Amino acid sequence: MSNHLLEFRDVTKTFRIGGLIWGTQLTAVDHVNLSLAKDKPSILSVVGESGSGKTTLAKILLRLHEPTSGHVFIDGEDIFDSRSALHGKDYYRFVQPIFQNPFETFSMRKTVDNYLFDTALQLGIAKSRNKAQDVVAEALTSVGLDISTVRGKYPNQFSGGELQRISVARGLIPRPKLIVADEPVSMIDASLRMNIVNLFLELKENYGVSLIYITHDLSTAYYVSDYIAIMYRGNVVEYGPSDEILTNAAHPYTELLLDSVPTVGKKWERNLKPPELELAEYQAAACKFAERCPYVQPICREIKPPQVRITETRRALCYRPVDYQPGKTTVESEQIAVPE
Ligand SMILES: Nc1ncnc2c1ncn2[C@@H]1O[C@H](COP(=O)(O)OP(=O)(O)OP(=O)(O)O)[C@@H](O)[C@H]1O
Numbered sequence: 068m069s070n071h072l073l074e075f076r077d078v079t080k081t082f083r084i085g086g087l088i089w090g091t092q093l094t095a096v097d098h099v100n101l102s103l104a105k106d107k108p109s110i111l112s113v114v115g116e117s118g119s120g121k122t123t124l125a126k127i128l129l130r131l132h133e134p135t136s137g138h139v140f141i142d143g144e145d146i147f148d149s150r151s152a153l154h155g156k157d158y159y160r161f162v163q164p165i166f167q168n169p170f171e172t173f174s175m176r177k178t179v180d181n182y183l184f185d186t187a188l189q190l191g192i193a194k195s196r197n198k199a200q201d202v203v204a205e206a207l208t209s210v211g212l213d214i215s216t217v218r219g220k221y222p223n224q225f226s227g228g229e230l231q232r233i234s235v236a237r238g239l240i241p242r243p244k245l246i247v248a249d250e251p252v253s254m255i256d257a258s259l260r261m262n263i264v265n266l267f268l269e270l271k272e273n274y275g276v277s278l279i280y281i282t283h284d285l286s287t288a289y290y291v292s293d294y295i296a297i298m299y300r301g302n303v304v305e306y307g308p309s310d311e312i313l314t315n316a317a318h319p320y321t322e323l324l325l326d327s328v329p330t331v332g333k334k335w336e337r338n339l340k341p342p343e344l345e346l347a348e349y350q351a352a353a354c355k356f357a358e359r360c361p362y363v364q365p366i367c368r369e370i371k372p373p374q375v376r377i378t379e380t381r382r383a384l385c386y387r388p389v390d391y392q393p394g395k396t397t398v399e400s401e402q403i404a405v406p407e
Pocket residue numbers: 082083084093095115116117118119120121122123124283
């Protein structure tokens with residue numbers, strides 16, 4: 068039995084972009100290693116600016132994209148192995164998504180209660196309409212709502228914040244162990260965002276649900292999460308306990324993000340960098356951040372930096388956080404490219 072609820076092991080996803088002849092490869096997710104413990108529910112925030120690979124990572128976890136290489140395990144089962152016990156519909160009893168736009172989650176032509184009943188029936192959680200009503204009522208209670216508040220209403224009769232709360236209830240119907248929420252508050256009124264973020268904390272504490280919270284917003288990430296993974300051009304450049312990352316960034320990119328930390332909910336400027344750099348950065352064989360790093364050394368442009376383990380729970384894809392010495396510093400094997 069695995070002691071991980073979730074494990075991304077050396078996961079890479081490349082996309083082919085452009086035409087067949089002149090096309091090229093873009094590595095949207097690049098050798099990512101992340102895990103969540105099984106015995107203790109936790110919230111992992113995945114933070115990074117636009118195009119860093121966050122949604123691709125979420126889609127891999129939801130089995131909407133297959134990794135080009137590497138493996139994803141849920142409770143020790145490889146989710147892309149057809150022999151896995153989690154193959155097929157049962158998978159969605161473990162993992163549920165929450166999307167950015169709650170209005171796209173629901174059908175505009177169906178009342179919200181009917182939509183929720185159908186979800187319970189389709190997932191096989193309830194065998195009859197009566198049982199579905201009980202399951203839905205319970206899921207709504209978990210998010211602080213009474214079924215009477217949704218009965219007979221269509222999605223457009225709710226605010227974005229209310230509907231997102233209901234979509235969290237939808238995700239809870241199969242009582243998943245893990246929720247993947249991709250920018251769940253970015254389309255909600257700023258005044259209602261904290262309601263949803265606090266709801267995630269309650270779900271973790273009261274119902275033992277772990278959560279992957281994908282966001283541009285470092286401030287809510289800090290508030291809600293136990294761990295933060297900072298992504299840059301497909302790489303997890305820094306990972307660790309959220310308070311340590313926020314108070315003592317190890318990677319120069321994290322420092323840059325902290326310097327430009329927005330007020331709650333405000334996205335970072337999408338163009339912190341000239342766009343022509345983007346593809347070159349995705350494809351860089353060495354450090355993708357080298358061109359804008361204030362601490363860049365010749366080695367950063369020559370050899371991909373290793374995953375340096377800073378403490379038991381902290382790592383950064385960078386030569387700088389420790390006095391990196393090839394062969395001496397503890398690094399994670401898959402990223403090692405030790406200079407001759
Ligand atoms: N199906 C696809 N085909 C080709 N390229 C893709 C595909 N999906 C994503 N990409 C590219 O992969 C990179 C990562 O995209 P992704 O959507 O994962 O980023 P993100 O971090 O979620 O960004 P955002 O914050 O804007 O949502 C981008 O350069 C994107 O254009």
